[in-house]
Amino acid sequence: MKIIMLGAPGAGKGTQAKMIAAKYGVPHISTGDIFRANIKNGTELGAKAKEYMDKGLLVPDELVVDLVIDRFKEPDCQNGYVLDGFPRTIPQAEALDKALSAIGESIDYAINVEVPDENIVRRMSGRRACVGCGATYHIVYNPTKVEGKCDTCGADLILRDDDKPETVLNRLKVYHEQTQPLINYYEKKGVMKEVDGTVDMNDVFAAITKILGE
Numbered sequence: 001m002k003i004i005m006l007g008a009p010g011a012g013k014g015t016q017a018k019m020i021a022a023k024y025g026v027p028h029i030s031t032g033d034i035f036r037a038n039i040k041n042g043t044e045l046g047a048k049a050k051e052y053m054d055k056g057l058l059v060p061d062e063l064v065v066d067l068v069i070d071r072f073k074e075p076d077c078q079n080g081y082v083l084d085g086f087p088r089t090i091p092q093a094e095a096l097d098k099a100l101s102a103i104g105e106s107i108d109y110a111i112n113v114e115v116p117d118e119n120i121v122r123r124m125s126g127r128r129a130c131v132g133c134g135a136t137y138h139i140v141y142n143p144t145k146v147e148g149k150c151d152t153c154g155a156d157l158i159l160r161d162d163d164k165p166e167t168v169l170n171r172l173k174v175y176h177e178q179t180q181p182l183i184n185y186y187e188k189k190g191v192m193k194e195v196d197g198t199v200d201m202n203d204v205f206a207a208i209t210k211i212l213g214e
């Protein structure tokens with residue numbers, strides 16, 4: 001099962017992708033997580049990516065595409081994967097198609113998690129990320145048991161630099177210009193599915209399992 005998660009920053013792609021990965025036994029591949037891990041480890045790729053991420057801009061396609069396509073070669077991708085945050089531009093989607101069709105494969109579902117812009121800034125300013133394991137919480141909608149500490153690993157939670165309101169507005173603009181056109185792209189391929197992302201996260205997931213099957 002090969003799935004792409006689409007939606008604005010903060011729509012809940014990561015939250016849903018993790019639930020899909022757990023239920024259907026496919027790996028969750030987040031390009032944002034891969035870049036943040038590279039930044040944390042001080043790699044050259046991380047340094048390059050950070051320049052763009054801090055401004056709310058997309059990292060150039062050529063730094064993203066090979067990284068994801070190489071990831072598919074790992075043994076855990078045998079039965080598919082759920083892609084979160086990739087593709088984000090038409091050229092990325094075309095590169096993905098090309099790589100898949102070369103091995104006789106294609107994307108099964110593109111799931112668009114719909115959340116209007118008005119809700120996004122509130123979502124993002126309340127998002128907290130674990131510095132230890134990368135788990136994501138929300139101070140109102142998905143709080144931890146102990147304030148400021150990860151439920152899973154106990155490490156500290158932070159507000160991501162790029163989740164500050166001024167950067168979020170930039171990311172939304174970039175989303176509408178560069179990523180939203182992918183909805184039409186996957187509609188034409190007949191794999192596009194929409195879910196309402198404004199309801200409780202468990203209800204969003206119920207809508208997704210209805211699409212993917214129990």
Ligand code: ADP
Nearest residue numbers: 009010031032052053057058059064085086088
């Ligand atoms: P969100 O969870 O808010 O959608 P991500 O964690 O997916 O954000 O991405 C954070 C940042 O990493 C993006 O704003 C962008 O700078 C960069 N990034 C992640 N994935 C891609 C991609 N496929 N193409 C270009 N830039 C990306």
Ligand code: ADP
Nearest residue numbers: 009010011012013014015127137138141200201
């Ligand atoms: P994305 O990966 O699309 O950027 P996340 O999954 O990180 O989005 O979710 C953004 C923030 O909103 C997080 O703090 C998350 O806990 C919270 N969130 C996710 N889904 C919902 C929902 N259905 N209702 C309310 N808050 C949500």
Ligand code: ZN
Nearest residue numbers: 130133150153
């Ligand atoms: Zn943690």
